[in-house]
Amino acid sequence: xxxxxxxxxxxxxxxxxxxxxxxxxxxxxxxxxxxxxxxxxxxxxxxxxxxxxxxxxxxxxxxxxxxxxxxxxxxxxxxxxxxxxxxxxxxxxxxxxxxxxxxxxxxxxxxxxxxxxxxxxxxxxxxxxxxxxxxxxxxxxxxxxxxxxxxxxxxxxxxxxxxxxxxxxxxxxxxxxxxxxxxxxxxxxxxxxxxxxxxxxxxxxxxxxxxxxxxxxxxxxxxxxxxxxxxxxxxxxxxxxxxxxxxxxxxxxxxxxxxxxxxxxxxx
Amino acid sequence: xxxxxxxxxxxxxxxxxxxxxxxxxxxxxxxxxxxxxxxxxxxxxxxxxxxxxxxxxxxxxxxxxxxxxxxxxxxxxxxxxxxxxxxxxxxxxxxxxxxxxxxxxxxxxxxxxxxxxxxxxxxxxxxxxxxxxxxxxxxxxxxxxxxxxxxxxxxxxxxxxxxxxxxxxxxxxxxxxxxxxxxxxxxxxxxxxxxxxxxxxxxxxxxxxxxxxxxxxxxxxxxxxxxxxxxxxxxxxxxxxxxxxxxxxxxxxxxxxxxxxxxxxxxxxxxxxxxxxxxxxxxxxxxxxxxxxxxxxxxxxxxxxxxxxxxxxxxxxx
Numbered sequence: 001x002x003x004x005x006x007x008x009x010x011x012x013x014x015x016x017x018x019x020x021x022x023x024x025x026x027x028x029x030x031x032x033x034x035x036x037x038x039x040x041x042x043x044x045x046x047x048x049x050x051x052x053x054x055x056x057x058x059x060x061x062x063x064x065x066x067x068x069x070x071x072x073x074x075x076x077x078x079x080x081x082x083x084x085x086x087x088x089x090x091x092x093x094x095x096x097x098x099x100x101x102x103x104x105x106x107x108x109x110x111x112x113x114x115x116x117x118x119x120x121x122x123x124x125x126x127x128x129x130x131x132x133x134x135x136x137x138x139x140x141x142x143x144x145x146x147x148x149x150x151x152x153x154x155x156x157x158x159x160x161x162x163x164x165x166x167x168x169x170x171x172x173x174x175x176x177x178x179x180x181x182x183x184x185x186x187x188x189x190x191x192x193x194x195x196x197x198x199x200x201x202x203x204x205x206x207x208x209x210x211x212x213x214x215x216x217x218x219x220x221x222x223x224x225x226x227x228x229x230x231x232x233x234x235x236x237x238x239x240x241x242x243x244x245x246x247x248x249x250x251x252x253x254x255x256x257x258x259x260x261x262x263x264x265x266x267x268x
Numbered sequence: 269x270x271x272x273x274x275x276x277x278x279x280x281x282x283x284x285x286x287x288x289x290x291x292x293x294x295x296x297x298x299x300x301x302x303x304x305x306x307x308x309x310x311x312x313x314x315x316x317x318x319x320x321x322x323x324x325x326x327x328x329x330x331x332x333x334x335x336x337x338x339x340x341x342x343x344x345x346x347x348x349x350x351x352x353x354x355x356x357x358x359x360x361x362x363x364x365x366x367x368x369x370x371x372x373x374x375x376x377x378x379x380x381x382x383x384x385x386x387x388x389x390x391x392x393x394x395x396x397x398x399x400x401x402x403x404x405x406x407x408x409x410x411x412x413x414x415x416x417x418x419x420x421x422x423x424x425x426x427x428x429x430x431x432x433x434x435x436x437x438x439x440x441x442x443x444x445x446x447x448x449x450x451x452x453x454x455x456x457x458x459x460x461x462x463x464x465x466x467x468x469x470x471x472x473x474x475x476x477x478x479x480x481x482x483x484x485x486x487x488x489x490x491x492x493x494x495x496x497x498x499x500x501x502x503x504x505x506x507x508x509x510x511x512x513x514x515x516x517x518x519x520x521x522x523x524x525x526x527x528x529x530x531x532x533x534x535x536x537x538x539x540x541x542x543x544x545x546x547x548x549x550x551x552x553x554x555x556x557x558x559x560x561x562x563x564x565x566x567x568x569x570x571x572x573x574x575x576x577x578x579x580x581x582x583x584x585x586x
Contacts, residue, residue: 063465097469101467101469111465113458115462117477117481118559119484119556119559129467132472133468133472162559181467
């Protein structure tokens, strides 16, 4: 089961995210080994695997929070972090910080620890990037932020500081904050792992709604029920390599490799 | 991270909803009482000594506390304190940011600045700045080994007042740099990453995300340093600058041959200014502490939209 084609992929056009031969090493530590991943527009890819398997690192390579040691990440056909043309001496020309920031601004990301800005209210958190990065007028950004908070069920929490919100509410504000930039795709790095069990459902409900609305998403999670229900493509990673990929039925219900079988036995 | 609403206060007259509320009697603490009495007697003795001892000469204190020279001295002292702190903070912020840079030149220069200015006495530095116009009589801008574009005589532009401000400010900056650096380091990496992921550039991340949060850690020691600076201004005599509070009171004392009451005048003014600075610090701490405190009561009132009252978890859950 290492075919790159998924049923969803067959029907759709060119890839929105295309990761080709990505390696990542932190000094001696080789955490990603020759990873390929293709995600089409509107598709939901779920990365699963034991902790330390490289899922989060691969996710962070997509919006350049990590720089791949080898390989390429393309979004909508555009190489991330480097100029398209190789230099005559074979080196790659790195982009200027402001160009990298612009590439990142089109990709929403939600973190395990929420990482809301604690000195701003929920509303200010959501308004911050549209005003500061896109230069939108404050009044317009405020309206849009209110709309987004309403969408994640937190209209009545707009004036609260993160410290006054539950973990689940904070994570929903974080999702609204990412959506405020009108991203082309969303990355979720274990969005429910830091939550009390009874708060997981409210965050997963928002993720599901986003997926149904056609948002392209890459989700690192341990929630197998969510993966089975929402994923178009499930990718199993272990020790930095992609071991299996396919539909939820293929990967979760009919694991081929021993490693995946062992992993599923431990989480299900 | 509590979301529970505050328990309703039981107002007088209403029936207590908690049955059998405990009515406790304090446990006896004789040791505390005995020490409190001893301390009270000592304090009263000190007050008695201050009031009755002729040497303090309170009538002279009263006569000179609002003397024009003294009040002007207070003004100059305050002005030097504020300007030196502003200069120090600006220099310190630059030094702290340079210390975090990847560029070894920026890091090295910042390190050397802190090394020199923190490692030499402020008195020595003030004497140096007082002599600056002798050491550097003329500043010129031009092409090295080539023609001079313009030049100025430093003594026309660098009076003792500015020597005092620059001397105190640069010395202070070296201390503040470490305080600011630890403040910047206190903001978690997740904050910069979240801001980066939103597409913010490094400058914006510092200005909008990191510095406002670092201020919470920086303000208390900054307040300490400001109060320290207020008193260090008494050294500007080294420049020599001779209009500050300590010099003014000393001059009067020498004229009257009455040093002690004029020392009291200076001490009372320094205490008064310190009190005012403490009030300022309180408001700064409250402003930069917003969001880090669960209690809404500390939130600033003005400029903020009126918030809906915190209610229990809304129905949208699950």
